[in-house]
């Protein structure tokens with residue numbers, strides 16, 4: 143790979159040991175993919191997980207003196223303010239300490255401590271054609287597909303290296319020729335709400351490896367539905383990008399999305415496929431009773447919080463409802479009185495928090511209801527189980543304590 147003088151100096155340690163370490167990793171990645179050069183990034187998002195490996199890497203860079211040239215937004219861990227102190231189910235000290243160390247490491251590196259996995263909705267929105275380094279399952283396809291920005295499917299660690307050096311190796315989805323679709327997915331299912339996009343995204347097995355081009359979808363799709371599609375495509379498979387004909391910017395027509403080539407595969411998705419996916423992915427539990435409802439994997443928008451508030455205003459939930467949002471959405475909901483309406487009904491708006499975190503220890507052995515297959519997928523390893531239904535059915539289940 144050909145480096146500029148500045149990049150070579152960074153690799154040689156002129157900008158410190160931390161930057162040299164990050165550059166060495168990126169040059170290694172670039173050489174694996176035959177990248178000819180490194181190109182500057184405008185923005186980055188790091189999918190920190192608040193887990194041991196991620197913390198080890200962040201602390202290693204910090205100890206080596208690394209500082210982000212491009213301040214990245216970061217994924218959620220769990221909200222220390224919410225799950226410690228007077229919390230009814232506080233995390234144990236070891237878990238709290240882990241989160242404090244994650245916070246300290248990323249603060250020291252100069253990250254934007256957003257703790258939100260949907261930065262592309264409000265806080266870190268790329269322009270068309272901008273080169274970025276985005277990790278996080280829903281963030282990479284949203285940046286590429288919806289905004290027309292250019293990012294490879296970075297890991298949390300490679301995105302952090304890019305934030306430190308300010309560069310990424312030029313390969314893959316950064317290049318025009320690799321952004322064309324090669325699988326046509328004819329959607330015949332009735333895509334009524336954002337929920338159906340969750341189920342559509344879970345069709346990775348059927349769609350197969352490549353860049354899907356969806357046909358049969360509306361030309362105007364909500365940000366929430368597009369968020370869900372990308373999140374689940376990277377739960378059921380590995381997709382850095384997709385196209386929706388007549389909707390996403392690089393797919394004005396089917397021919398343009400395919401770059402004039404023939405697709406390697408065509409797939410049809412029907413209502414039955416979506417229904418089967420809902421059944422297959424819900425945990426097999428013996429009862430229709432649920433212990434809690436959880437939404438916001440990926441983080442819910444302010445609009446979704448408002449929608450739920452309108453449905454449950456003046457009512458009392460039978461089981462707790464947790465709605466995970468960004469700190470920005472939480473603050474707006476507080477200012478607007480939405481948080482108060484939710485709290486009065488028994489729903490909690492929680493910022494900075496992911497379902498796959500130790501703060502949910504008290505839900506072990508319980509059964510929840512959610513509209514997100516991804517929300518059901520990760521907490522399974524923590525002994526938490528879920529039934530998956532559309533949002534309205536989930537809200538009704540939280541009101542009655544039962545999935546009807």
Ligand code: F3S
Pocket residue numbers: 217218259280373438439440441466495496497498516517520
């Ligand atoms: Fe976000 Fe965590 Fe779900 S990072 S997408 S809330 S698994």
